[in-house]
Amino acid sequence: VGPRGTPIKYKFSVTGVRLALYGFGNVGRALARMLLATRAPFNVTALTTKSHGAVVDANGIDLDTILAGTDLPLRALPPVAVLPADVLVEVTPLDPLTGEPALGHIRDALRAGMHVVTANKGPIARAYRELDGLATKHDRMVRFEATLADCLPVFTLRRSALPLAKISAIRGIVSSTNNHILSAAAAGIPFEDALADAQRLGIAEADPRNDLEGHDAAAKATILANVLMDADLVPEDVSREPIDERAATAARAAAENGGRVRPLIEITRRDGKVVASFGPRRLSPMDPLFAVDDFSMGLVFETDLAGRVVVQLHDPHVDQVAYAILTDLLEISGTMPRP
Numbered sequence: 001v002g003p004r005g006t007p008i009k010y011k012f013s014v015t016g017v018r019l020a021l022y023g024f025g026n027v028g029r030a031l032a033r034m035l036l037a038t039r040a041p042f043n044v045t046a047l048t049t050k051s052h053g054a055v056v057d058a059n060g061i062d063l064d065t066i067l068a069g070t071d072l073p074l075r076a077l078p079p080v081a082v083l084p085a086d087v088l089v090e091v092t093p094l095d096p097l098t099g100e101p102a103l104g105h106i107r108d109a110l111r112a113g114m115h116v117v118t119a120n121k122g123p124i125a126r127a128y129r130e131l132d133g134l135a136t137k138h139d140r141m142v143r144f145e146a147t148l149a150d151c152l153p154v155f156t157l158r159r160s161a162l163p164l165a166k167i168s169a170i171r172g173i174v175s176s177t178n179n180h181i182l183s184a185a186a187a188g189i190p191f192e193d194a195l196a197d198a199q200r201l202g203i204a205e206a207d208p209r210n211d212l213e214g215h216d217a218a219a220k221a222t223i224l225a226n227v228l229m230d231a232d233l234v235p236e237d238v239s240r241e242p243i244d245e246r247a248a249t250a251a252r253a254a255a256e257n258g259g260r261v262r263p264l265i266e267i268t269r270r271d272g273k274v275v276a277s278f279g280p281r282r283l284s285p286m287d288p289l290f291a292v293d294d295f296s297m298g299l300v301f302e303t304d305l306a307g308r309v310v311v312q313l314h315d316p317h318v319d320q321v322a323y324a325i326l327t328d329l330l331e332i333s334g335t336m337p338r339p
């Protein structure tokens with residue numbers, strides 16, 4: 001409703017874009033709930049899990065019924081290429097070492113003429129250039145805003161607000177779980193309790209070592225470097241220091257002196273090469289990331305044309321991952337012809 005009580009009509013360029021959801025866990029379910037709540041113009045025609053079956057219906061699946069816990073009828077997972085869908089939404093679990101099985105799903109979808117939206121950083125960190133090339137070859141889009149920091153605008157920011165600007169350095173907090181652990185440590189909360197909290201909220205990765213040992217952050221730093229700074233890194237190129245009891249002790253000590261220890265990624269150019277690192281770093285109160293506490297995330301971009309640009313997302317939940325996917329879907333649907 002507009003300022004004078006007049007209804008605002010949102011016009012989408014296409015209705016009923018067909019979606020295949022590969023994966024129906026925390027993120028897939030949050031997206032389903034958001035599709036229902038917003039009545040966004042999408043029609044889910046396929047939905048798959050690993051061990052709870054799958055369902056395919058070219059006329060559209062009743063998400064209310066599925067969310068209520070109905071058994072999915074198909075035992076064998078249908079291959080991506082045969083799904084009656086315009087967009088594959090890939091939300092299966094992360095394998096930081098290979099990017100599989102998501103990488104295979106994304107390749108298959110692009111080859112079959114589908115657009116792709118994913119929250120899974122594995123395939124983008126491992127094979128961004130290949131997937132971008134494949135998408136271009138098949139005249140399709142691959143979008144991955146949710147891989148970085150939920151709905152913190154990163155790639156949409158680049159496309160819409162920073163065209164032509166050269167990004168020379170990026171630093172930031174992109175791991176909710178690690179930031180929560182160090183923030184909790186500063187408040188005297190034990191490491192294990194803070195980790196359990198992140199797991200209970202569905203925010204920690206299924207295997208917490210991905211977060212604590214910095215694999216997750218290294219994958220994100222790789223994506224940022226390759227997509228925004230034209231680098232050609234793999235996650236193993238990112239030097240890592242863990243978020244462990246030692247880092248928690250340092251966070252407690254820093255807090256006693258008015259400081260903060262944050263889990264920081266830093267990407268910069270050195271001798272013409274892009275280098276990236278991750279680890280616990282002490283910040284002063286003047287740092288733009290000082291206030292990015294607990295589950296919050298933030299990034300600082302150093303650019304030539306736009307100067308220093310800072311973005312923050314405070315206290316996101318799994319709904320903010322779903323929202324990032326939804327914004328990617330709306331961008332794609334805006335490019336599709338009307339039926």
Ligand SMILES: NC(=O)c1ccc[n+]([C@@H]2O[C@H](COP(=O)([O-])OP(=O)(O)OC[C@H]3O[C@@H](n4cnc5c(N)ncnc54)[C@H](OP(=O)(O)O)[C@@H]3O)[C@@H](O)[C@H]2O)c1
Nearest residue numbers: 023024025026027049050051052091092093094119120203
């Ligand atoms: N949770 C977050 O806050 C968050 C934030 C940003 C990005 N992400 C990314 O989003 C993705 C999904 O996360 P999540 O928290 O929703 O994970 P999740 O709760 O573990 O759900 C994963 C889903 O994928 C299904 N699955 C597993 N292997 C599959 C396969 N080979 N084919 C089809 N389906 C398969 C699982 O089936 P079963 O139920 O049968 O096991 C489950 O339904 C991950 O890549 C994660 O890194 C998550």
